Amino acid sequence: MSELLHRTAAELAAGIAAGEHSSEEVTRAHLDRIEAVDEVVHAFLHVDGERALEAARAVDAKVAAGEPVGPLAGVPLGLKDVLTMRGAPTTCGSRMLRDWHPPYDATVTRRLLEAGLVVLGKTNMDEFAMGSSTENSAYGPTRNPWDTSRIPGGSGGGSAAALAAFEAPLTIGTDTGGSIRQPAAVTGTVGVKPTYGGTSRYGLVALASSLDQPGPCARTVLDAALLHQVIAGHDPLDSTSIDAPVPDVVTAARSGDVAGMRIGVVRELGGEGYAPGVEQRFTEAVELLSGLGAEVVEVSCPSFDAALGAYYLIMPSEASSNLARFDAMRFGLRVGDDGTRSAEEVMNLTREAGFGAEVKRRIIIGTYALSSGYYDAYYGSAQKVRTLIKRDFDAAFERCDVLVSPTTPSTPWPLGERVDDPLAMYKADLCTLPSNLAGNAAASFPAGLAPEDGLPVGVQVMAPPMADDRLYRVGAALERALTEQWGGPLLNRIPQLQEVSA
Amino acid sequence: MALTTDDVARLAKLARIELSEAELEHLAPQLDVILESVASVQQVAGPDIEPTSHALPLTNVFREDEVRPSLPREDVLAGAPAAEEERFRVPRILGEEA
Numbered sequence: 030m031s032e033l034l035h036r037t038a039a040e041l042a043a044g045i046a047a048g049e050h051s052s053e054e055v056t057r058a059h060l061d062r063i064e065a066v067d068e069v070v071h072a073f074l075h076v077d078g079e080r081a082l083e084a085a086r087a088v089d090a091k092v093a094a095g096e097p098v099g100p101l102a103g104v105p106l107g108l109k110d111v112l113t114m115r116g117a118p119t120t121c122g123s124r125m126l127r128d129w130h131p132p133y134d135a136t137v138t139r140r141l142l143e144a145g146l147v148v149l150g151k152t153n154m155d156e157f158a159m160g161s162s163t164e165n166s167a168y169g170p171t172r173n174p175w176d177t178s179r180i181p182g183g184s185g186g187g188s189a190a191a192l193a194a195f196e197a198p199l200t201i202g203t204d205t206g207g208s209i210r211q212p213a214a215v216t217g218t219v220g221v222k223p224t225y226g227g228t229s230r231y232g233l234v235a236l237a238s239s240l241d242q243p244g245p246c247a248r249t250v251l252d253a254a255l256l257h258q259v260i261a262g263h264d265p266l267d268s269t270s271i272d273a274p275v276p277d278v279v280t281a282a283r284s285g286d287v288a289g290m291r292i293g294v295v296r297e298l299g300g301e302g303y304a305p306g307v308e309q310r311f312t313e314a315v316e317l318l319s320g321l322g323a324e325v326v327e328v329s330c331p332s333f334d335a336a337l338g339a340y341y342l343i344m345p346s347e348a349s350s351n352l353a354r355f356d357a358m359r360f361g362l363r364v365g366d367d368g369t370r371s372a373e374e375v376m377n378l379t380r381e382a383g384f385g386a387e388v389k390r391r392i393i394i395g396t397y398a399l400s401s402g403y404y405d406a407y408y409g410s411a412q413k414v415r416t417l418i419k420r421d422f423d424a425a426f427e428r429c430d431v432l433v434s435p436t437t438p439s440t441p442w443p444l445g446e447r448v449d450d451p452l453a454m455y456k457a458d459l460c461t462l463p464s465n466l467a468g469n470a471a472a473s474f475p476a477g478l479a480p481e482d483g484l485p486v487g488v489q490v491m492a493p494p495m496a497d498d499r500l501y502r503v504g505a506a507l508e509r510a511l512t513e514q515w516g517g518p519l520l521n522r523i524p525q526l527q528e529v530s531a
Numbered sequence: 532m533a534l535t536t537d538d539v540a541r542l543a544k545l546a547r548i549e550l551s552e553a554e555l556e557h558l559a560p561q562l563d564v565i566l567e568s569v570a571s572v573q574q575v576a577g578p579d580i581e582p583t584s585h586a587l588p589l590t591n592v593f594r595e596d597e598v599r600p601s602l603p604r605e606d607v608l609a610g611a612p613a614a615e616e617e618r619f620r621v622p623r624i625l626g627e628e629a
Contacts, residue, residue, distance in 0.1 A: 132606035225586045239585050268592040269585070338569040349546060356547070358621050363612030372622040377549040389548060390558065393539060394565060396546045410572045412582030417575065419583060451561055452568055468586020494587060 030528065031058035034195040038104045038252040041198060045103035046092060052085035052103030056147050059105045063149065063196045065528040071171050072181075072191035074110050075118055076150035081105065084147045091145070101255050102145030107191045107200040110151035111158055112243065113232040114138045117148075121234050122156045122166035122184075125383035126361045135232020136264045137201060137243050144259045149197055153187030156385045157352065158208055158236045160184050161457035164448050165387045172444070173216060175484055175523055179441040182212030182457075188246045189216040194526060199256050200246040205236045206340055207437070207461025209244050210473035214436035214487025217475045217519045219253045219504065220246045222461075224494045225468035226271035229264035237347035238269075240465040248520060250474065250504040254282035257497070273495060281498035285505030288322030292503070293429030297333045298460045303438045306479020310486040311435045314476045317510050318433075318503065328429060330421035332414065333463050339414035340462045341455060342398045342407050348388075349395025355383065390451060419467045426493045431503055434460045436473040436487035460489055470497040474504040475519045477511065485519070534563040 033041065033055050044050045060078045067073055088103035113119045113131035120126045134142070141148065155165035163171040163186025173181040174194040181190040188200035189212030202209035204222035213220030221244045228243045235241060245256035261275040294315060299308060319325045357363040357379035358372070365378040384392070398407035425432055437457050447454040464471035473487040488507065492499040512518055536555040539562060543550045550558070604617055613620040 129610050132602050132610065265592075265594065269587075269589065271587070332575070335572055335575045338572040338575075341565065341569050342572060353547075357612060359619055360610040361612065366613065366622050368622075370622055371626065372624045373547070375622045376547050380547055381549040381551075384548065386558075389543075389550070389554075390562060390565070392546045392548065393542045393558070393562060396542045397562075397566065400542070400545065406573055407569070409582060410576060411569075412584060413576035413580040414572050415583040415586075416580050419586070449561075451565055455565075466586065 030062065030195070033058045034062055036198070037249050038101060038198040038247060039255060041104050042101050045088065046098055048092060052088040052147060053082060055103065056081050056085040056105050056149070059149060059197055065530070066194050066526045067196060068529060069172060069177055069526065070174055070190050070194045070196070071169055072152055072187040072194060072196055073107065073150045074120060074122070074153050074168055074187070077117060080116065081147050081149050088145045088147070099144040099259070101199070101259060103147060104199060105147045105149045105197050106141060107150060107152040107188055107197040108138065108141070108148050109185055109188050109200070109202050110154055111203055111234050112137055112201065113234070114148065117151060119151070119234065120168070121158070122154045122168060123383065123385070123388070124167045124362060125355050129361050131232070133232060136229035136266060137260045138232060140260050141201070146199070146259070152185070152191055152200055155184035155186070156388050157234070157348070158184040158203060158205055159348070159387045159391055161207070161211055161454050162447065163187060164444060165385055167385055170444055173441050174526060175216065176441070179443055179484070180215070182215040182441065184208040185212045185246065189213055189218055189220065192216065192218045192246060192248050193520060193523060198248065199252060201243060201260070202246045203233060203241055203243045204465065205240045206344060206465050207458040209246060210461045210471060210487070210489060211437045211457055213246060213473040215441040215485055217485035217523070218246060218248055219250055219472070219474055220244065221253050221257060221472040221497070221500060222464065222470065223257065223261060223497050224271070224470040226269050227275070227470070227495070227497060228261050229267040229270050231264055231266040235351040237344040238351060239347060240344060248518070250501055250508045251282045254278040254501045271495065276495060276498040278498050278501045281501040282505045284502060285509050287318055287503055287506040290323045290431065290503070291429045292318055292323045292325050293328035293425050293432045294325060295333065295432050295434045296327055296329045297331065298434035302456070303435060304440060304479060304481070306440065306481045307435045307438060307486050310476040310479065311488055314488045314507055315433060318506060321506050321510060326429060328425045328432065330425055330463070332417035332421045335414045336418055336463045336466060337455060337459060339411040339418070340458070340466060341394070342411035343415065343466070345391040345395035346398045346408050347395070349392045349399065352388070352392055355380065387451070415466050418463050422463070422467045422469060431499050432491040434489045436460060436489040440479045440482055440484035440486060464491050469494050470500055472500040472504060474507050475511070476507070477519065478522070534559055534566060
């Protein structure tokens with residue numbers, strides 16, 4: 030395994046800019062690593078080595094010519110397969126979009142390419158981002174590099190596993206109810222959901238438009254901040270994009286000073302149903318922050334108890350409406366068009382064949398919640414709960430600069446354990462989805478390994494809208510103190526993956 | 532409440548998804564459990580609480596009504612399941628009796 034693979038994105042970029050190593054060497058090392066381990070991990074759905082090497086050589090040429098390059102230029106990256114990029118398929122982990130090539134780049138993609146990042150390929154995900162384990166991918170599950178018999182989280186399990194398996198130093202995820210943060214927690218990596226509107230949704234295949242948000246995934250806090258800086262900011266092509274300066278996340282990540290910060294522990298996000306090792310590592314992380322000069326208080330957000338119910342009405346409602354676009358007419362799969370069937374029959378057959386079980390479950394729940402006679406009782410009530418959750422956050426943020434909780438109640442579970450038990454699967458999002466409903470910024474940072482099973486635990490930090498920098502300040506403080514305690518990064522303790530020689 | 536297979540069949544029809552009998556049998560109890568568990572949201576907020584549709588306040592976004600190049604036709608049609616004469620080709624949309 031090449032020594033370059035363990036470097037941070039910041040170190041790789043500095044080395045490329047200084048001519049110590051070329052982007053081509055770095056890219057080739059990562060492509061070799063993918064070749065060697067991805068048959069087992071299955072973090073990627075599509076890899077285009079030629080394209081990546083070409084992009085890498087373009088950065089190297091710029092550096093050689095003395096032209097200025099961006100702070101992450103030449104660094105390889107994996108892009109979640111829900112964001113469009115010309116010249117590569119975008120499948121969203123669905124049979125519906127097998128081999129579909131989008132005609133335009135997502136804004137996030139465009140910014141990455143303009144900043145000189147080298148896209149290695151598209152990462153695996155639960156179908157249309159519906160799931161917490163990546164088992165709902167039509168192309169087979171991703172495996173957790175810490176224990177390949179276990180789930181890597183979801184829906185962005187591919188993006189998280191690619192980092193933990195050292196297949197890429199940076200990846201992009203999207204977070205509708207926890208799809209960046211929960212995979213980060215169970216793989217011992219960093220994942221940030223920016224404030225809703227902080228990153229553009231243009232070219233992101235929509236799951237739930239009022240909740241979806243792209244964000245950075247990385248192995249270190251500074252790397253995540255540098256990537257955040259590249260992809261964030263106002264985009265006229267997304268009408269919900271916030272027209273304001275991006276919070277200074279990079280400075281915050283370099284500082285890590287939490288002295289005098291007020292940190293609120295959310296009483297409702299803990300206790301019964303939480304694994305002992307998760308609670309233990311979370312409590313230790315809070316004590317650590319307190320030791321670094323933060324003021325820790327307990328806060329109560331009683332409406333969070335209703336978040337799961339509200340979320341699993343709002344999200345399927347929006348999803349059932351958004352996924353109506355997969356009608357077999359303009360893009361993707363078409364089944365049964367034999368000249369005898371009507372458009373509607375073809376549509377019905379295509380959606381039957383193209384969607385997996387979880388997508389069907391959610392579309393039908395959403396159809397139910399939006400149907401006449403039930404709209405007020407379900408969708409309307411859920412939207413009111415959303416108001417209450419926002420109020421709880423507002424009240425808590427009057428007393429605290431940030432809130433903290435475990436990211437997810439358990440460590441990664443064995444593949445297959447929850448596939449036919451949707452409710453058990455949904456509970457993995459218990460702590461993450463209030464921030465999607467309220468739109469504030471939130472992130473997951475490694476907190477250590479649970480003593481009972483030796484598997485990763487994440488701590489979640491939540492900040493008010495457009496105070497994303499506070500996430501990085503707290504994350505950097507934790508990372509610094511914990512790395513010192515552990516004697517190195519958490520991922521140094523990951524078991525070696527068997528490499529297949531090419 | 533108890534969601535029956537007939538209910539699921541009706542919803543699937545509304546959602547334009549053909550479901551087999553086996554799938555209906557499999558899905559109905561799962562959907563019933565989900566709906567039961569989310570039903571409690573009805574008891575949480577009183578009538579005086581305003582609904583929230585979006586996390587942050589939204590304002591209408593306008594731009595100048597100017598002509599801009601659109602995506603090239605061939606790029607768009609390249610991803611279509613069927614195309615003919617520079618258009619999307621679709622199955623018949625009217626019934627035989629129409």
